[in-house]
Amino acid sequence: MDWPTAGSGPDNPMINNEFIPAIRLIFAQNTIGVKKLYLILPLAGMALTAYPQKKADRKTLGNLQAHVAYLASDKLEGRRTGTPGEKLAATYISEQMKVIGLSPKGSDGYLQQFTVREGLEAGPKARFSINQHPLKPGTQFLPLPFSARKSAKGEVLPGVNEVDNVWLINVKASEDEINPHASPLEFYLKKTKEAKESGATGIVFFNGGEDLQTVSRWLDQPADILAIPAIWVGEEGSKTLSADDANGFQLDLQADLAPSKRTGTNVIGYIDNGAPATVIIGAHYDHLGYGEDRNSMAPDEKAIHNGADDNASGTAALLEVARLLKESKLKNANYAFVAFSGEELGLFGSKYFAEKGPVPMQQVNYMVNMDMVGRLTPEKGLQIGGYGTSPSWGEVVPGTLPKGLKVTYDSSGIGPSDHASFYLKDVPVLFFFTGTHGDYHKPGDDVEKINYDGGLTIVKVVYGIVEKTNSRPKLAFSKTRDPQPMSGKGFTVTLGVMLDYTFNGGAKIDALRDGKPAKAAGILPGDIIIQLGSHAVSDAMSYTEALGTFKAGDKTTVKVKRGNETKVFDIQF
Numbered sequence: 001m002d003w004p005t006a007g008s009g010p011d012n013p014m015i016n017n018e019f020i021p022a023i024r025l026i027f028a029q030n031t032i033g034v035k036k037l038y039l040i041l042p043l044a045g046m047a048l049t050a051y052p053q054k055k056a057d058r059k060t061l062g063n064l065q066a067h068v069a070y071l072a073s074d075k076l077e078g079r080r081t082g083t084p085g086e087k088l089a090a091t092y093i094s095e096q097m098k099v100i101g102l103s104p105k106g107s108d109g110y111l112q113q114f115t116v117r118e119g120l121e122a123g124p125k126a127r128f129s130i131n132q133h134p135l136k137p138g139t140q141f142l143p144l145p146f147s148a149r150k151s152a153k154g155e156v157l158p159g160v161n162e163v164d165n166v167w168l169i170n171v172k173a174s175e176d177e178i179n180p181h182a183s184p185l186e187f188y189l190k191k192t193k194e195a196k197e198s199g200a201t202g203i204v205f206f207n208g209g210e211d212l213q214t215v216s217r218w219l220d221q222p223a224d225i226l227a228i229p230a231i232w233v234g235e236e237g238s239k240t241l242s243a244d245d246a247n248g249f250q251l252d253l254q255a256d257l258a259p260s261k262r263t264g265t266n267v268i269g270y271i272d273n274g275a276p277a278t279v280i281i282g283a284h285y286d287h288l289g290y291g292e293d294r295n296s297m298a299p300d301e302k303a304i305h306n307g308a309d310d311n312a313s314g315t316a317a318l319l320e321v322a323r324l325l326k327e328s329k330l331k332n333a334n335y336a337f338v339a340f341s342g343e344e345l346g347l348f349g350s351k352y353f354a355e356k357g358p359v360p361m362q363q364v365n366y367m368v369n370m371d372m373v374g375r376l377t378p379e380k381g382l383q384i385g386g387y388g389t390s391p392s393w394g395e396v397v398p399g400t401l402p403k404g405l406k407v408t409y410d411s412s413g414i415g416p417s418d419h420a421s422f423y424l425k426d427v428p429v430l431f432f433f434t435g436t437h438g439d440y441h442k443p444g445d446d447v448e449k450i451n452y453d454g455g456l457t458i459v460k461v462v463y464g465i466v467e468k469t470n471s472r473p474k475l476a477f478s479k480t481r482d483p484q485p486m487s488g489k490g491f492t493v494t495l496g497v498m499l500d501y502t503f504n505g506g507a508k509i510d511a512l513r514d515g516k517p518a519k520a521a522g523i524l525p526g527d528i529i530i531q532l533g534s535h536a537v538s539d540a541m542s543y544t545e546a547l548g549t550f551k552a553g554d555k556t557t558v559k560v561k562r563g564n565e566t567k568v569f570d571i572q573f
Contacts, residue, residue: 057456060320064455067096067316068374071285072308072447079307080289081116081264081342089285093267093315093339100323102269105336105358112266114352116342119220119504120145123256128204128231130240131250140234142215143255144188144205145223147230151254152202163199166251167191168241172207183536184210185218192230202229202253206238213294217539219257220504229255264341266349268358271326271335277365277474278334279466280427281321282350282418283314284343284371288441295344296441303443308450310440313374314432315339320459321466328463330470333365340418343371346540350418351500354425365474366390366428368462369419376434376454381406382461385431388480389413389423392472393430400464402457412480414498424498424511428475430465432458493550493573495558497523499540506530506561507543521569523560530566531559 070076070092077085094110106112122137135141143149154166161167169191171178178187188205195203208215215232231253233241241249264286287307288295296305306312322337336359342348354361369386376382382401387393388411401407410431413423419431434454439445469475496516500508506528512519529537533556535546550556555572 060324060456060459061452063320063323064316064452064459067319068308068312068450068452069447071312071315072306072445074304074306076306078289078305079285079287080292081286081345081348082262083289085289086265086286086341090265090267090339090341093285093319094269096319097267097269097322097337100269100319101326102322102337103272105268105270106266107358110267110269112268112353112357113263114266114342114348114356115261116264116345116348117220117260117262119260120257121216121219121260123149123258125149125254125256128233128237128253129251130237132252133240135233135237137256139212140236142212142219142232142234143257144185144192144215144230144232145219145221145257146189146192146226147255147257148226148228149256150202150229151252152229153250153252154201155248155250157248161195161198161200165200166253167195167198167200167203168249168251169203169205170207170242171205171209180534181531181536183538184208185221188230188232189226192226192228196226196228200228202231202251202255204231204233204241204251204253206233206241208232208238214542217504217541219260221538229253231255264345264349266341266353266357267339268353269322269337270358271322271337273331273334275331275333276363278336278359278363279365279469280336280338280359280367280422281318281462281466282338282340282367282369283318284311284340284349284418285315286341286344286349287311288344293345298442301443305441305443306446308447309374309434309437309445310372311343311370312447313372313450313455314370317370317373317455317459317462321462324459324463325466328467330467332470333466335466343418347418347421350421354421361422361425361427364422364425364427365469366430367419367422368430368432368465369417370432370458370462371417372436373432373434373458374450374455375437376451376457378406380435381408382458383408383410383431383433383435385410385415385433386413386419386423386429386480387411389430389478390428390475391478392469392475393428396465396468396472397430400461400468402460405457414480423480426477428477432462434458493547493552493554495523495547495571495573497529499543503528504539507537507540517571517573518558518569521558521571523558523569524562527560527562527567529558529560531557533557 076088079085079089104110126137128135128141152166156168192203288305325335340349387409413429414420415431419429423429495518496513497509497518498511500510508528509525511525532546537543550573552573558569558571560567
């Protein structure tokens with residue numbers, strides 16, 4: 001599940017999708033209030049339902065255990081999007097779909113690839129050393145996007161930049177030269193041009209306020225290549241270059257950049273009953289790997305994040321619902337079963353499927369999403385989101401629930417998981433979630449903490465919903481309310497925008513919320529935010545970072561690109 005880390009509420013990026021994976025929160029929104037953080041370790045055999053244990057149930061339980069055991073094993077190294085572990089998981093899921101008897105519905109068999117990131121990265125020839133001590137390209141230093149693919153050597157005294165030498169720039173000491181209303185990259189570009197005009201053979205920047213992720217995102221932006229190599233140095237090299245060394249520094253560098261493309265893979269199986277409408281059942285299968293994308297809640301633990309609950313549990317339930325529907329006599333709809341990737345990075349896979357998938361959205365009856373359904377407890381019970389996205393849900397859902405199961409409803413179709421991509425296409429949705437816990441986005445989210453009886457409950461409820469809608473006409477879609485504000489640390493304001501977090505070159509607006517500052521100011525869908533107050537915005541992450549600096553009542557400006565025009569709007573949070 002892709003929860004942000006800061007505060008909560010509609011004035012929270014989680015509710016408005018003004019979020020990206022670097023921002024995470026452990027909480028759940030519902031119509032009653034906020035569920036606080038717990039550490040609950042349910043026993044795998046804990047019975048929470050009134051369903052009798054039948055032979056068919058035992059088969060489902062065994063399958064759920066087998067699926068989670070493989071998907072959350074160390075072999076898959078956390079299923080991070082674009083890694084070999086993700087590909088192993090996709091292969092496993094597609095093989096299971098084939099065994100079940102689902103037809104392949106991807107662009108390559110069961111698989112559907114999509115682009116997560118396309119830009120540049122440090123090339124094979126990139127090198128940088130200080131006094132013959134080499135730093136690692138891609139982690140400890142990076143060539144800047146406008147850098148010449150050249151080498152340079154020089155002896156540099158701290159604070160002294162000589163003609164025909166490599167310039168050494170302490171960014172922190174140059175703050176007076178940096179325009180607070182512009183992207184820091186403009187300062188780097190300006191100094192590189194000055195260095196070249198002065199006859200320098202190269203330039204090295206250290207002590208910048210940016211981290212590796214930010215500089216990596218700069219490499220996704222197009223840039224005109226300058227005549228000299230330009231290197232950004234990270235924290236370790238900056239410490240060395242900040243030392244008071246009267247003998248200066250011997251620098252040896254080679255700037256090299258190579259094309260880089262990161263892709264994810266959805267896995268899609270299909271039951272074609274020749275019906276006019278299709279039901280989509282989905283769950284994301286990607287997780288955090290070792291936390292390389294800065295989305296771990298334990299950033300100092302460089303361990304595998306196996307993601308048993310998030311979301312091997314939902315993927316296992318997806319496969320079991322598919323098996324049961326394939327064996328059933330429910331033929332009044334077609335069924336698409338989609339294991340999404342890229343969810344932890346910002347719903348990349350579900351957004352791609354909703355826009356370019358094999359099932360036109362106008363033919364979709366509804367979508368059911370299962371994300372983190374492996375920790376059902378009597379205290380928290382089952383949380384069902386999207387309840388207000390169709391008037392039919394109130395007639396359908398309650399009759400599928402076992403006696404004694406605590407259920408909390410949230411009417412909103414907006415949420416921190418893949419169903420949001422379908423709600424934005426005017427598709428009724430339901431979102432199943434069994435609550436947060438202390439292992440969320442940490443290495444401790446492991447197999448032994450999964451409640452498989454609870455997983456069986458989720459499978460039966462989802463199957464029951466499909467069964468009850470089998471004889472109904474296509475469900476009507478309803479737009480839902482803005483969730484009400486909630487207190488909490490972190491984000492306390494919002495513009496009320498839904499971002500296309502797959503877009504680089506600013507924060508592109510997919511949709512606007514009624515009654516919020518952006519819509520009131522005259523900002524439109526399709527506008528690209530390039531500056532919020534004094535903060536330059538290059539993508540959804542930098543937008544979210546800028547948003548976090550404001551509080552309720554603040555006044556500021558928003559600069560957007562609208563086609564070939566640039567417009568500035570006054571807003572008040």
